[in-house]
Amino acid sequence: AQKITQTQPGMFVQEKEAVTLDCTYDTSDPSYGLFWYKQPSSGEMIFLIYQGSYDQQNATEGRYSLNFQKARKSANLVISASQLGDSAMYFCAMRPTGGYQKVTFGTGTKLQVIP
Amino acid sequence: NAGVTQTPKFRILKIGQSMTLQCAQDMNHNYMYWYRQDPGMGLKLIYYSVGAGITDKGEVPNGYNVSRSTTEDFPLRLELAAPSQTSVYFCASRDGEAPDTQYFGPGTRLTVL
Numbered sequence: 001a002q003k004i005t006q007t008q009p010g011m012f013v014q015e016k017e018a019v020t021l022d023c024t025y026d027t028s029d030p031s032y033g034l035f036w037y038k039q040p041s042s043g044e045m046i047f048l049i050y051q052g053s054y055d056q057q058n059a060t061e062g063r064y065s066l067n068f069q070k071a072r073k074s075a076n077l078v079i080s081a082s083q084l085g086d087s088a089m090y091f092c093a094m095r096p097t098g099g100y101q102k103v104t105f106g107t108g109t110k111l112q113v114i115p
Numbered sequence: 116n117a118g119v120t121q122t123p124k125f126r127i128l129k130i131g132q133s134m135t136l137q138c139a140q141d142m143n144h145n146y147m148y149w150y151r152q153d154p155g156m157g158l159k160l161i162y163y164s165v166g167a168g169i170t171d172k173g174e175v176p177n178g179y180n181v182s183r184s185t186t187e188d189f190p191l192r193l194e195l196a197a198p199s200q201t202s203v204y205f206c207a208s209r210d211g212e213a214p215d216t217q218y219f220g221p222g223t224r225l226t227v228l
Contacts, residue, residue, distance in 0.1 A: 043203065043224070044220075044221045045158075045207075091157055102163065102173060103217060107156060
């Protein structure tokens with residue numbers, strides 16, 4: 001069974017500062033993918049970044065980077081230079097590689113960017 | 116490309132009524148999924164499909180049915196709506212290729228009174 005844990009229900013960050021959103025996971029699958037999604041107040045789920053379990057380098061997408069520590073089973077999202085538009089819920093998710101394999105989501109972290 | 120589309124955006128049902136939530140994707144993705152998101156929670160998988168004609172249950176299938184007659188469409192049927200089905204429903208699709216991202220529709224907010 002897979003499990004995603006996001007221990008920060010809410011976070012505040014000052015505009016232009018960096019923020020780290022924590023995510024730990026548990027799985028017995030040897031190969032898997034880790035995802036982060038953003039859900040603004042409008043409700044849609046927006047894909048941010050993906051990390052494969054065998055990828056050698058940490059994933060980056062613009063201001064988003066994923067701090068992947070396989071031995072610790074953590075996949076923290078780092079947002080650099082926070083903007084007011086980054087205020088949203090952020091969900092960490094994972095899925096074993098291959099086949100239909102369902103995605104398991106964490107409970108989310110609500111990020112609020114303060115001007 | 117429209118991506119993943121869902122209709123309706125909002126709906127209020129009375130207990131015992133039935134309805135179909137529509138989902139369509141124009142990316143030729145084989146895999147499609149229905150999730151529900153309860154307030155303050157992550158997403159839970161209701162049903163999924165790995166291709167036309169093939170569907171299977173997810174974590175929380177009770178009270179729902181699906182069909183997949185074409186690659187593009189994956190409707191979700193609610194029979195005998197109950198207040199416990201009040202939720203936001205998301206449809207998603209993916210092509211199975213790296214980076215194997217799921218693309219989500221905008222969601223349907225359903226209230227059962």
